Amino acid sequence: MKRPKIAIVGAGLTGLVAAKELSNKGIEVSVFEKLNQPGGRMRTEEIEGWKLDVGFQVLLTAYPYLKKHVTLSELENQKLEAAATVFREGRTTAVGDPFRVKNILWKTAFSDIGSVKDKWLIFQLKRYVDQRSIDTLFEEKNDTTIGFLKKFGFSEQIINRFFKPFFGGIFLENELTTSSRMFLFVFKMFSEGNAAIPKTGVGAVGKQLEAKIKNANVNYNCEVSKIEGQSIYFENGDKESFDFVINTIPNYGKRKSHDLWQNCYNMYFEHSNPAIIKEARIGLNANKNQLINNIFYPSVSQNPKGKEGKALISVTVLDAKELKDHKLVEKVIQELKNDFNVRDPRLVKMYEIPYALPKMNPPVNAVSFDKNAKTFELGDFLMNGSQNAACKIGEEIASHIVSLVDL
Template sequence: MVMKHTKVGIIGAGLTGLIAAKALSSKGVEVSVFEKLSQPGGRMRTENIDGWKLDVGFQVLLTAYPYLKKHVEFSKLNTFTVEAAATIFRDGKTTAVGDPFRTKNILFKTMFSDIGSIKDKWLIFQLKRYVDKRSIDYIFDERNRTTIEFLQEFGFSQQIIDRFFKPFFGGIFLENQLTTSSRMFLFVFKMFSKGNAVIPKAGISAVARLLEAKSINAKFNYNCEITKVDQETIHFKNGEKQSFDYVINTIPNYGKRKDLDQWQNCYNLYFEHSAPAIIKQARIGLNANENRLINNIFYPSVHQSPQDKKGKSLISVTVLNSNGLKEIQIIEKVIQELRADFNIKDARLIKMYEIPYALPKLDGPVNTISFDQSTKTFEVGDFLMNGSQNAACKIGEMVAERILEDLG
């Protein structure tokens, strides 16, 4: 068969590269994957530090993502479910809100919380009905505006926008002014509405390891630094080069592409403290206080119990905007806010991650694309459609199908 004599080089072992490798190698194509780091995953990596498993950037898997669900067997990941709820911290008080159909004992707390009016809470129910009635393709064809414009048009008050939507969806979009496209907001809201948010107990890198194992005929090469791609030839930093029939490049030249005018970045800090976790459930905590660095917190220690960490808690802190502060200043300010807003007085820094290019900012996200029929080198990733795990999986499948169609 032609496919057995076809060589495809894939640059990057993130979701897109892994899905493409799995799809092509399953058809007998000779696939070589090149990754700069020492492990697969790209933006979905886990590191073992000081006895804890740290995901490089707090993130969850949404089980309703159709292409993630298609390619990743959640039953093999040994996941735990993050509650469909949030604890909101504001002015020294805490408020619990959530989906009463999926979270126990949350109905009355939500109804009587001060995040918004009764009308606001009714509108959330109406918004759920709104997205449930619309297909994903329909959502991505809707009139495009910012998320905050959509929320205001829908009738939500500024109070609930500031106290719930900004901290919650700010943590997802990595910007808390809600300038992200309303299409992305509706898509993500629909995914949260239809399924669960889960995290692998072994860390988010379990997804990449599972996909790597399913690409049984692909060759994975780690610690490979690439200097350039010249047509279908990949050049490596050590001076070597390899030629292929097709090249899939999942690592864009950040800042040099005309269609990528901006990327969102963030900081993820992990601290250990001796006091009991201030949120004892697998639930996100939102910081609704004004002018803060901390956007949200989460306790990975609710599912991790290292032998030498008894009596210790591990807290993940997400910072969206450094406000021009240096790294040491960010750490100091976060520790101050942990003490003032969350009453955590003995936080010890385990690791701080600066995550550049964490999420593409696209003015008009879409749900599908088409490829040039004459090309044999592809630059692909979620940045071509929308910034999501679902798009990363879908684009990996699509580029593999495009090559297989070319091969007949």
């Protein structure tokens, strides 16, 4: 049997891992990406000397399939503290893992983030996830995150002041309706590893994966208009046919429905007064009915020429409350001044991200493929919305195709 030709549409994590695995087996692979760089939803742009991630993201170093396919030690990662600064009613509270963050034990113990019982329950929750495998967590009874937290015994106080702002920022929704399976999985990953950001931005992940691909044809600025069977039609009018087609476009076809996705806004502001958080640590907004969910200072690890004395702050908004463009920016600037004491912030860039995270109910950790299929539509949206799932399904589709062909 002649070696098959494989087309991969999309150069996000799933497409890149699949291309790496297939091409390294000697299979002919062509990747088609409409953007001018790899990474998909994990990409970085340089604006005014700053490196801006298109949507604030962190790498969880405990993700088993991420660390299997990405050499994290080569990314020059800025490790985030296992802590957060919570902003509420004009006060700040530092909370964190006393086993991993110096001098935070008593701050956490005496914080008003929750009761003594709440803090004991967090320890119990850590034991709960440590004793269970990832597969086991994805087989647990499915509930909402908010439902699980209440049944576990957490108070409304700690749910509103910590869990909603922190995990709301991860799940991109304010009410914690995301599956409890996903919550337990993410909690376990935070417990077992670190959150980190490459100093050159999350786009470094895609670039590293691309460099690991051997003998594949990776085409950028190449937009696919439609896929019919094993034929791909391009915006420039060309058509090409393959033995197998792997379509990793997240919002393709029926998945364009916004009901299937969480969206968010990510804004970057420059300001001259000192950063209000000096550490590599996330800031959470626990004030009620506000637009800003979380803040982070990329300038902790960036020092571009000509930006001396300037700070760069990333702001994530989950619910824009129907505000658009300059009205949304005006309200966010007002909150930065009032809630965070950031003086004279200047907008550098705003990103609206309509397909930021797939809604999965229930999320799973395994999928199977049709042995007779020649075309596949896949990505983390078939499992669970995570970098881990994106890498895992890329590896598994490559293994599936290898099993079908005679090498």
